[in-house]
Amino acid sequence: MISFIARNAVRKSITLFFVSVISFLIIYLAPGEPSQIDPLNPMFTKEVLERFRKEFHLDKPLHIQYLYFYRDLFTGKSVSWKDNRPVLGKIWERFLNSLPLFILGTLITWTLSFPVGIRAAISRGSFYDRSTTFLAYFLISIPGFFFAYILIILVVTQLHVPVIGMQTFGLSSANSWTLLMDRLWHLFLPSVLGAAGGVAILSRYVRNQMLEVESQDYVRTAKAKGLPSDQVHYKHALRNALLPFVTMFGLVLPGLIGGSVIIESIFSWPGMGRMAYEAILARDYPVILTVNFVSAILVLAGTFLSDLLYMVVDPRIRL
Amino acid sequence: MKDFEKTISTPGGGVLEAPKRSMFYMFWRLFRKNRTAVAGMLIFFVFFVVAIAGVLLTTGSEPILDPSLVRLQEKLRPPFSKPLYENLRPYEIPRMGIYILGTDELGRDVFARMLQGAWVSLTVGFVAVGISVIIGVILGGWAGYYGSNKIIAGHVLGIFLIVLGTVWLFTDQMVSGVVLFLIGIFLTGFVGKINQQSGKNYSGKGFLLFPVLSIDGLITGLIDIMLCFPSFFLILTVVALLPSSIYNIMIIIGLTSWMGAARFVRAEFLSLREMDFITASRALGVNDGRIIFLHMIPNAIAPVLVSATIGIATAILTEAGLSFLGFGVPPPYATWGNILSNGKNFLFDAPWLTFVPGIAILIVVLAFNLFGEGLRDALNPKLRERL
Numbered sequence: 001m002i003s004f005i006a007r008n009a010v011r012k013s014i015t016l017f018f019v020s021v022i023s024f025l026i027i028y029l030a031p032g033e034p035s036q037i038d039p040l041n042p043m044f045t046k047e048v049l050e051r052f053r054k055e056f057h058l059d060k061p062l063h064i065q066y067l068y069f070y071r072d073l074f075t076g077k078s079v080s081w082k083d084n085r086p087v088l089g090k091i092w093e094r095f096l097n098s099l100p101l102f103i104l105g106t107l108i109t110w111t112l113s114f115p116v117g118i119r120a121a122i123s124r125g126s127f128y129d130r131s132t133t134f135l136a137y138f139l140i141s142i143p144g145f146f147f148a149y150i151l152i153i154l155v156v157t158q159l160h161v162p163v164i165g166m167q168t169f170g171l172s173s174a175n176s177w178t179l180l181m182d183r184l185w186h187l188f189l190p191s192v193l194g195a196a197g198g199v200a201i202l203s204r205y206v207r208n209q210m211l212e213v214e215s216q217d218y219v220r221t222a223k224a225k226g227l228p229s230d231q232v233h234y235k236h237a238l239r240n241a242l243l244p245f246v247t248m249f250g251l252v253l254p255g256l257i258g259g260s261v262i263i264e265s266i267f268s269w270p271g272m273g274r275m276a277y278e279a280i281l282a283r284d285y286p287v288i289l290t291v292n293f294v295s296a297i298l299v300l301a302g303t304f305l306s307d308l309l310y311m312v313v314d315p316r317i318r319l
Numbered sequence: 320m321k322d323f324e325k326t327i328s329t330p331g332g333g334v335l336e337a338p339k340r341s342m343f344y345m346f347w348r349l350f351r352k353n354r355t356a357v358a359g360m361l362i363f364f365v366f367f368v369v370a371i372a373g374v375l376l377t378t379g380s381e382p383i384l385d386p387s388l389v390r391l392q393e394k395l396r397p398p399f400s401k402p403l404y405e406n407l408r409p410y411e412i413p414r415m416g417i418y419i420l421g422t423d424e425l426g427r428d429v430f431a432r433m434l435q436g437a438w439v440s441l442t443v444g445f446v447a448v449g450i451s452v453i454i455g456v457i458l459g460g461w462a463g464y465y466g467s468n469k470i471i472a473g474h475v476l477g478i479f480l481i482v483l484g485t486v487w488l489f490t491d492q493m494v495s496g497v498v499l500f501l502i503g504i505f506l507t508g509f510v511g512k513i514n515q516q517s518g519k520n521y522s523g524k525g526f527l528l529f530p531v532l533s534i535d536g537l538i539t540g541l542i543d544i545m546l547c548f549p550s551f552f553l554i555l556t557v558v559a560l561l562p563s564s565i566y567n568i569m570i571i572i573g574l575t576s577w578m579g580a581a582r583f584v585r586a587e588f589l590s591l592r593e594m595d596f597i598t599a600s601r602a603l604g605v606n607d608g609r610i611i612f613l614h615m616i617p618n619a620i621a622p623v624l625v626s627a628t629i630g631i632a633t634a635i636l637t638e639a640g641l642s643f644l645g646f647g648v649p650p651p652y653a654t655w656g657n658i659l660s661n662g663k664n665f666l667f668d669a670p671w672l673t674f675v676p677g678i679a680i681l682i683v684v685l686a687f688n689l690f691g692e693g694l695r696d697a698l699n700p701k702l703r704e705r706l
Contacts, residue, residue: 011540014540015540015543015544015547016547018540018544019544019547019548022544023548025486026553026556026557026560027556027560029486030557030560030561031560031561031562062486133355134355137685137688137689137692138681138685140688141632141636141681141684141685141688142677142680142681142684143636143639143640143643143656143659143677143680143681143684144640145639145640145643145659145660145663146639146659146673146677146680146681149663149666149673149677150677153666254549261551261552261555261644262640262643262644265643265644273552276552277555277644280555280556280559280560281559283560288556291552292548292549292552292553292556295547295548295549295552296547296548299546299547299549300547
């Protein structure tokens with residue numbers, strides 16, 4: 001166990017190192033420079049440019065820049081080139097905005113996928129099974145922003161509720177109940193949209209997993225000895241089918257930071273994804289690299305967590 | 320060997336023939352039962368025909384349907400409307416005499432633009448997936464077949480020098496970059512040579528032959544590294560930093576999506592390598608290239624084809640998403656993605672500009688996904704046994 005953790009930690013830190021090098025190289029070797037973002041601006045004289053390059057170490061060789069950047073990141077001194085605010089503080093602020101979206105989306109995904117997938121598997125080949133399968137493919141295949149616009153039209157014209165942004169502008173004087181409902185309505189559409197794809201994929205996965213377990217010998221034995229079908233499905237089959245999903249909790253982690261660039265852009269949601277998008281537009285290298293680095297850490301932590309969970313849940317696995 | 324006898328004579332004098340069912344027939348018998356998958360396949364072919372027709376109709380010096388002809392006096396006409404002939408100059412009159420799918424905010428014929436976009440979307444999907452499948456098969460096959468070979472320290476050092484030299488070449492240090500690059504190439508070649516003539520005594524150079532890690536470890540490590548990047552964000556970053564061009568988008572989508580194919584091929588190769596028919600061909604003295612290309616790849620390619628079909632759908636969606644954020648295929652090319660993202664500005668005045676490309680993308684991506692799933696089920700040997 002200890003040796004497993006140690007080996008994993010070494011391997012993952014090597015991976016993380018290469019991720020940091022590669023993302024750094026991708027961004028710094030791309031043509032163009034942040035100092036040239038606005039060449040027509042008369043405020044950008046040659047001296048200002050020089051000072052800018054010196055300030056952000058852009059005049060140093062590449063490997064020195066790399067060391068400078070990660071030293072600043074780990075000491076928390078790294079600042080955004082756009083507004084000079086600390087990168088970590090900026091990310092934390094946006095992260096708090098994205099968090100409700102993420103929590104609600106994940107909740108919808110996990111609570112909806114299991115009943116749908118299990119019922120589809122139990123009544124295999126029925127109308128319910130076929131229609132949910134088709135619906136799942138429909139949700140996977142529809143372009144996210146097209147779907148978003150259809151929903152916006154529906155919600156705005158039928159329900160008359162506000163949808164864009166995090167809250168209605170100028171509502172701060174209203175009582176707390178109105179405020180709460182306002183926040184919830186704004187949260188509703190983006191998280192449903194974020195969950196749609198997740199529900200489609202996860203419910204398919206639940207169905208396949210359940211079908212596989214249902215075809216095992218011990219399920220047939222349970223049926224043959226005359227157990228009530230509810231007991232067979234939910235006690236014998238479902239418990240074993242759940243195994244891989246325990247590990248999937250770990251894989252949810254990276255979703256925390258990725259957010260959805262497209263959905264947050266449509267709804268003007270000031271979250272992580274939108275910040276990353278704005279950073280790309282402004283060539284704000286520290287923010288882009290930090291988002292990349294943090295999400296790589298989350299991916300690695302997520303896989304590590306899922307390995308550990310698997311070990312705890314499944315006694316057959318000894319690593 | 321060619322005329323292998325497919326008949327057995329029975330004791331009664333009759334002749335028993337081996338069943339003449341080809342692999343394809345077995346596959347097709349399973350596949351056609353899945354009605355949605357067959358529908359997906361039909362749409363897949365229709366899409367091909369439409370895309371090719373689109374190229375023929377919209378290119379050339381005098382295309383039959385001109386997707387870039389601007390008629391400002393005819394802007395935002397709804398679908399199935401007749402052109403107003405009195406406002407049009409002779410060369411502006413549409414050949415069809417009707418705007419089947421309406422016109423956009425510049426009066427361009429949406430039908431012509433959709434036809435042109437079909438071809439662009441198709442090429443983006445196919446080229447991107449082609450790149451990812453090629454990389455995936457090469458790396459996955461390499462890791463699966465030669466995975467246990469060790470990489471020695473000299474190679475690592477040499478390649479490190481080459482990479483460092485290349486990086487320096489692109490920055491200011493031209494001369495030292497070239498020198499490092501050459502030293503790296505020399506070292507790699509030299510080490511490879513003394514590695515082959517092992518057995519002799521190379522005192523002092525032994526550290527160069529020290530095995531560092533296996534090829535399998537290297538490639539799975541590379542896959543792990545690539546999986547750490549948030550894919551859409553990575554694609555967005557690279558596309559935004561590079562000059563916008565349709566080829567960059569294809570290449571970048573391809574370079575960031577090969578990991579699935581590599582994993583499939585590696586896993587298949589690892590299990591195939593231990594099978595009896597491979598051992599038999601090795602015992603017959605068949606060389607590695609023949610084993611890999613004639614015996615192993617045909618057996619390992621099925622899951623790759625399935626994921627490629629679905630990958631094309633994903634690539635089309637990714638292109639649409641990039642277009643929406645303003646980093647898609649640049650004009651003059653029309654793609655379904657950028658028609659859709661232009662249309663969003665006229666969502667209430669001209670809903671057809673959103674719904675026509677949106678529904679087209681939905682249908683095509685759905686068809687690819689259903690076709691891919693059908694392929695997966697039909698190629699699955701577990702299901703085949705049931706028949």
